[in-house]
Amino acid sequence: xxxxxxxxxxxxxxxxxxxxxxxxxxxxxxxxxxxxxxxxxxxxxxxxxxxxxxxxxxxxxxxxxxxxxxxxxxxxxxxxxxxxxxxxxxxxxxxxxxxxxxxxxxxxxxxxxxxxxxxxxxxxxxxxxxxxxxxxxxxxxxxxxxxxxxxxxxxxxxxxxxxxxxxxxxxxxxxxxxxxxxxxxxxxxxxxxxxxxxxxxxxxxxxxxxxxxxxxxxxxxxxxxxxxxxxxxxxxxxxxxxxxxxxxxxxxxxxxxxxxxxxxxxxxxxxxxxxxxxxxxxxxxxxxxxxxxxxxxxxxxxxxxxxxxxxxxxxxxxxxxxxxxxxxxxxxxxxxxxxxxxxxxxxxxxxxxxxxxxxxxxxxxxxxxxxxxxxxxxxxxxxxxxxxxxxxxx
Numbered sequence: 001x002x003x004x005x006x007x008x009x010x011x012x013x014x015x016x017x018x019x020x021x022x023x024x025x026x027x028x029x030x031x032x033x034x035x036x037x038x039x040x041x042x043x044x045x046x047x048x049x050x051x052x053x054x055x056x057x058x059x060x061x062x063x064x065x066x067x068x069x070x071x072x073x074x075x076x077x078x079x080x081x082x083x084x085x086x087x088x089x090x091x092x093x094x095x096x097x098x099x100x101x102x103x104x105x106x107x108x109x110x111x112x113x114x115x116x117x118x119x120x121x122x123x124x125x126x127x128x129x130x131x132x133x134x135x136x137x138x139x140x141x142x143x144x145x146x147x148x149x150x151x152x153x154x155x156x157x158x159x160x161x162x163x164x165x166x167x168x169x170x171x172x173x174x175x176x177x178x179x180x181x182x183x184x185x186x187x188x189x190x191x192x193x194x195x196x197x198x199x200x201x202x203x204x205x206x207x208x209x210x211x212x213x214x215x216x217x218x219x220x221x222x223x224x225x226x227x228x229x230x231x232x233x234x235x236x237x238x239x240x241x242x243x244x245x246x247x248x249x250x251x252x253x254x255x256x257x258x259x260x261x262x263x264x265x266x267x268x269x270x271x272x273x274x275x276x277x278x279x280x281x282x283x284x285x286x287x288x289x290x291x292x293x294x295x296x297x298x299x300x301x302x303x304x305x306x307x308x309x310x311x312x313x314x315x316x317x318x319x320x321x322x323x324x325x326x327x328x329x330x331x332x333x334x335x336x337x338x339x340x341x342x343x344x345x346x347x348x349x350x351x352x353x354x355x356x357x358x359x360x361x362x363x364x365x366x367x368x369x370x371x372x373x374x375x376x377x378x379x380x381x382x383x384x385x386x387x388x389x390x391x392x393x394x
Contacts, residue, residue: 071096071129074348075394079105079118081359082149082367082387086118086127088394089384091348091355091371099132101125104149107159107203107390109168111186116392117168119156121147124170124184129394141191142172142180151361158204158216158255159390161186162228169226171201171215181215181226181233195231197224203255207263212279214265216256219247223256223265225279236282240273250294250314255344257300261329268295268308271325271335289327291335292320296361297344301351304329309356311341312364324356324372336372336379340364346391359387 075096076089085098086105102120109117115135118125121144126136144154157179158171168184172194179201183193198217205214206228215224221239226232237243241251253275256265265277271291277284293310300306306327313319322338324345341360347353352374358366358381368383369391 071132071394073394076346076355076369076384077108077110077116077129077392077394078357078359078369078385078388079108079390080386081106081361081389082365083385084120085386086116086125087385087388088129088132089369089382091353091382094382095384097132099127099134101127101134102137103147104153104155105390106155106157107170108392109159109161110392110394111161111165113165114394115186117159117161117170117184117186118390119159119170121149121153121155124156124159124168126189136189138184138189138191140170140172140180140182141194142174142182144172144174152200157201160204160206160213162206163208163210167228169204169206169213169215171197171204171217173200178220179215179217181213181224183231193231195224195226195233197226197233198222198235202253205256205258205265207258207279208260214256214258214279216253216267218252218254221249221252223253223267223277223279225282234282236277236279236284238267238275238277238284240269240275240284240286254296255298257298257306259300259304259306260302261304266298266300266306268298268306268325270314271295271308271310271320271323274306274327287331289325290333291323291325292318293323294319295325297342297357299345299347299354301347305351307345307347307354309342309345310335310338311343311360311362324354324370326354326374334377336374336377338370338372338379339381340366342370343389344391346393348393355391355393357385357388357391359385359389361389 088097101118102122104121107119116127123137123139156170172180181195197215198220200218201215202218203216213226223236256267267275271293274287297309308325310323312322324336327333341364342356343360344357354372356370
């Protein structure tokens with residue numbers, strides 16, 4: 001995200017046929033200090049969801065767990081962008097331990113063997129989640145300059161594993177230029193290839209069959225589609241509002257999810273438009289959304305239910321506050337208000353609870369998660385981690 005204002009509301013009007021919006025309380029994004037909007041406390045309730053009835057709990061997301069002696073099923077792992085650690089989180093009690101991984105960790109991915117792959121500013125850290133220790137720190141092949149922290153730091157951002165676990169793919173940001181998709185051999189623990197992609201690859205995803213890898217490039221309005229076998233790459237522009245404003249635009253892609261039913265990519269924009277991208281043809285369809293808030297992280301469940309994190313308004317006079325949208329495959333949405341900006345989301349194994357990280361890539365972040373009961377709409381804030389961004393359920 002960048003600092004310029006977005007176009008007028010007329011230019012952002014929803015397409016015909018939009019479902020009715022769920023009313024949310026307007027709330028400006030934080031600015032200046034990155035301090036939390038209030039002390040995050042375990043078990044402190046917040047506002048329930050408002051508006052239309054819930055579409056029903058999302059289907060469970062298959063998730064991996066460590067081997068014997070590891071964390072209890074349902075334990076969360078978050079990447080502490082404000083520190084150099086990952087934090088283990090009990091959803092009922094809060095943080096239960098940390099592991100040092102490297103400067104400013106961003107995204108993370110879990111393997112079936114219980115190892116976590118964490119994209120840091122220094123390299124890809126490999127964490128044994130059962131033993132709670134770092135096994136390796138794999139340096140990048142791409143030159144990203146000095147190791148720094150903050151929103152525009154160089155190094156790894158999005159990261160994903162191939163379905164067979166043999167490769168990890170990490171989007172590497174190069175400050176001031178185009179990034180790279182680096183390929184990690186997970187057995188040899190080394191980078192084997194690097195493919196040029198767009199600017200600031202916020203997110204990386206892999207197709208269900210492992211044949212393609214998708215880097216979502218925030219600052220170049222595109223997704224790079226990479227053939228896993230040949231590493232041939234092609235650019236697909238994703239700009240439902242156009243590209244006017246360039247680097248100064250708010251209206252750029254952030255995160256994507258691969259829809260299980262057909263392999264299309266789902267990218268929410270502004271709580272108004274869902275870009276549905278066919279990576280084979282490069283064609284993008286647009287569907288209306290209802291939250292009317294700037295959106296970042298996403299997750300998709302096995303049945304195709306999409307969860308999208310709303311970070312808050314760009315224009316407090318026209319936009320609504322932070323939220324979590326849960327969208328069923330038929331397009332019905334329920335919008336859960338959140339207190340303050342958030343970044344990413346994961347879903348419990350039974351599909352009844354969402355965990356939304358409070359780290360946020362800009363000002364207004366806080367050190368914790370919001371736990372959302374997807375049936376009742378109740379929310380509570382849970383202190384955990386240091387500006388947590390990426391999240392996964394063990």
